[in-house]
Amino acid sequence: xxxxxxxGGGIGGPVAAAALQxxxxxxxxxxxxxxxxxxxxxxxxxxxxxxAALQTLGMLDAVRAAxxxxxxxxxxxxxxxxxxxxxPDGSDxxxxxxxxxxxxxxxxQSTLAETAQEQGVRIEYGKRFVGYTETDTGVAAExxxxxxxxGDVLLGADGLHSPVRRLMDPDAPxxxxxxxxxxxxxxxxxxxxVAPTRxxxxxxxxxxxxxxxxQTAPSGEVYWFANFAHAELPREQITALGDDAWxxxxxxxxxxxxxxxxxxxxxxxxARFRPLGVYDLASLPNWSxxxxxLLGDAAHAVSSSSGQGASLSVEDALVxxxxxxxxxxxxxxxxxxxxxxxxxxERIAAEGRRRGNQKTGSTNPAALFLRDLMLRVVFRLIARFxxxxxxxxxxxxxxxxxxxxxxx
Numbered sequence: 316x317x318x319x320x321x322x323g324g325g326i327g328g329p330v331a332a333a334a335l336q337x338x339x340x341x342x343x344x345x346x347x348x349x350x351x352x353x354x355x356x357x358x359x360x361x362x363x364x365x366x367a368a369l370q371t372l373g374m375l376d377a378v379r380a381a382x383x384x385x386x387x388x389x390x391x392x393x394x395x396x397x398x399x400x401x402x403p404d405g406s407d408x409x410x411x412x413x414x415x416x417x418x419x420x421x422x423x424q425s426t427l428a429e430t431a432q433e434q435g436v437r438i439e440y441g442k443r444f445v446g447y448t449e450t451d452t453g454v455a456a457e458x459x460x461x462x463x464x465x466g467d468v469l470l471g472a473d474g475l476h477s478p479v480r481r482l483m484d485p486d487a488p489x490x491x492x493x494x495x496x497x498x499x500x501x502x503x504x505x506x507x508x509v510a511p512t513r514x515x516x517x518x519x520x521x522x523x524x525x526x527x528x529x530q531t532a533p534s535g536e537v538y539w540f541a542n543f544a545h546a547e548l549p550r551e552q553i554t555a556l557g558d559d560a561w562x563x564x565x566x567x568x569x570x571x572x573x574x575x576x577x578x579x580x581x582x583x584x585x586a587r588f589r590p591l592g593v594y595d596l597a598s599l600p601n602w603s604x605x606x607x608x609l610l611g612d613a614a615h616a617v618s619s620s621s622g623q624g625a626s627l628s629v630e631d632a633l634v635x636x637x638x639x640x641x642x643x644x645x646x647x648x649x650x651x652x653x654x655x656x657x658x659x660x661e662r663i664a665a666e667g668r669r670r671g672n673q674k675t676g677s678t679n680p681a682a683l684f685l686r687d688l689m690l691r692v693v694f695r696l697i698a699r700f701x702x703x704x705x706x707x708x709x710x711x712x713x714x715x716x717x718x719x720x721x722x723x
Contacts, residue, residue, distance in 0.1 A: 316340055316639055320466040322353060322444045322458050323473035325424055327611030327628035329438065331373045331472055334636030334713070336436055343464065345442040345456065351428035352421045357499030357587075358538055359619075360386055361419055363406045363413040365626025369635050371713050375412060381426040381502035382416035384532045385515040388612035391694060393687045394522040394572040394676075400694025404707055407515070414515075415707075417530065417538065423625065440513030444478055447607065456605045468645045469607045470635070472628070477613035483577070484601045490594040492547040493671050497540065498565065500587030507582035509575040511535075512637055513658045521690065522572040523683065525565075529579060539579050542620070542659075543568055544675040547592060558585035593618050593671065597664040602657070603649035610635055615660040618675070621667030623706060626720045633711045641717040642664055651720035659681050663706060 319335050321328045324346030332342035361369075361378065369375040388403040406414040428438055443459040447469055454469045471479025475490050512518045513533040519528040525543035532538060541564070553561075562585045569576045596616040602609050611628030634655050638648040673690070677683050697703060 316467050316645070318342075318466040319468050319599070319639070320345065320454070320468055321470045321472055322456065322479050323471065323477075323611075324410065324438055324440070324612070325349070325472065325474060325611075326427060326430060327438060327613075328470075328472035329424075329427040329436065330369070330372065330374070331470060331632035331635060332436040332438075333374065333431045333434050334632045335639065336434060337372065337713075338636045340481070340636070340639060342436060344428075344436065344438040345444060345458065345464065346438060346440050347443040349441050351438075351440075352424040353701055355542065357420060358383065359423070359625050360417050361623050362404070362414055362415050362623060363409060363624045363707045365623075366413045366416070367628040367630045367710050370412065370628075371633060371711070374427065376670075377415060377430045378418070378423065379412065379420045382418040383422075383538070384417055384530070385414050386417045386517050386530060387414050388516040390513070390516050390518045391690065392520050392573070395522060396520070396573040396575070396685075397687075399521065399690045400685060400698065401433075401516075402545050402694055402698055405704060406707060417517075428552050442592035444473065446482060446709065447479075449605050449607065471607065471609045471613045472611050473613055475596070475612045475616045476477045477609065479607065480599075480609055480613050483604050483607045483609070487599060487601065488596070490587055490616055493620075493668060494544055494547075494593055494594045495542045495593040495618075495671055495674060496545045496548075496590035497542050497560075497593050497619055498588055499538075499540035500583045500591045502537045502539065502579050502582045504531075507537065507578045509537065509578050520573060520576060521568055521674070521686065522576070522669055522676055524571075524676040524678075525568040526676075527569060527572070529575075529649050537579055539583075541565060541569075541580075542593065542671070542674045545590075545613075553590060558588050559589040561585070561590065575634065591619070595664050595668060597626050597668065598661055602653045603646075606645045606668060607634065608645075608649045608652065615656075615664060617660070617664045618667040618671050620670040621663050623663050623667070627663065629635070630709070630711060631656060633713050637711075637715075638714055638717050642719065647720060648717075651717055654720050659709070666703075666706075
């Protein structure tokens with residue numbers, strides 16, 4: 316195994332390339348966009364498990380330097396602002412460098428790409444993948460500009476709507492719409508007067524009709540997001556409705572909730588209100604076929620409610636690189652990789668879907684009362700028994716040799 320072609324330069328692609336480089340395998344990343352994604356998207360969290368994987372590859376310091384602020388706990392409140400629970404994620408008890416952080420998605424992608432390139436990884440931009448041809452000895456990727464590239468394996472790190480996945484397995488299930496739309500934005504401190512969040516804690520509000528979260532950055536800027544139930548809409552229809560109309564719609568959703576929410580929303584640019592659907596891909600029958608394999612959202616998209624999408628992609632990259640390093644054929648390596656990853660990611664996908672289902676509101680006051688009562692009990696149990704520690708405490712030993720997979 317000497318050369319891997321990686322499609323997708325977002326999060327998983329550059330990290331997988333850096334891991335493969337460390338494993339002694341040349342890796343080249345091909346990205347459809349013209350650059351690494353400065354300014355795209357809103358923000359996300361990187362949990363201790365993802366940060367630990369980046370540390371293994373020497374990428375952690377750069378990522379932490381680009382991060383906006385630590386997010387080591389969540390305060391849950393109801394629509395009136397009354398506390399339902401306070402859940403530390405446990406990372407503030409561990410090494411400071413592995414404490415959960417919030418980071419702009421564009422900043423994360425740029426940092427990972429730059430760090431991978433500093434480690435010798437080649438990234439080619441403006442390369443839109445359109446197909447591949449596989450032989451007994453290799454695989455050739457085809458791009459929209461008419462060029463091709465040849466390698467021993469092809470890895471799809473190309474996201475939720477992965478073209479690699481569609482070509483590798485035309486019968487693969489499509490991502491499932493979770494019933495939620497998601498928006499997120501930023502507000503300057505001087506533009507909205509709201510009660511700041513405490514320390515490194517995000518405040519999440521179960522509103523009457525929708526769900527809202529926000530955290531005050533050390534700079535005073537407020538980062539916020541909202542999830543709300545809605546019928547699935549194609550991207551064209553979302554755009555056609557217009558940003559101002561979406562802003563008016565979201566403000567109405569939170570009109571009966573704590574005034575801090577509407578203060579933040581009112582102060583935000585309408586461009587931040589164009590929503591994206593929240594999807595997951597809970598169980599994909601085939602993660603690989605022949606010399607082609609998938610990682611990150613291409614293999615197992617988890618909803619944003621899990622808080623683990625980016626971290627799972629980074630974990631995948633380490634495990635996949637170790638398997639390709641230690642096993643003699645792509646098929647054996649890909650089988651071992653899937654066996655080591657499937658149970659964990661599917662369990663987290665299910666957890667993300669469960670959390671998302673709690674975010675839909677109700678017009679029935681009795682239903683809201685029962686929801687708040689149930690959530691108080693749930694959060695108390697989680698805080699007492701640390702039932703989500705299995706997610707954040709997961710660590711990958713990249714130096715441990717990978718054993719041959721068990722038969723499929």
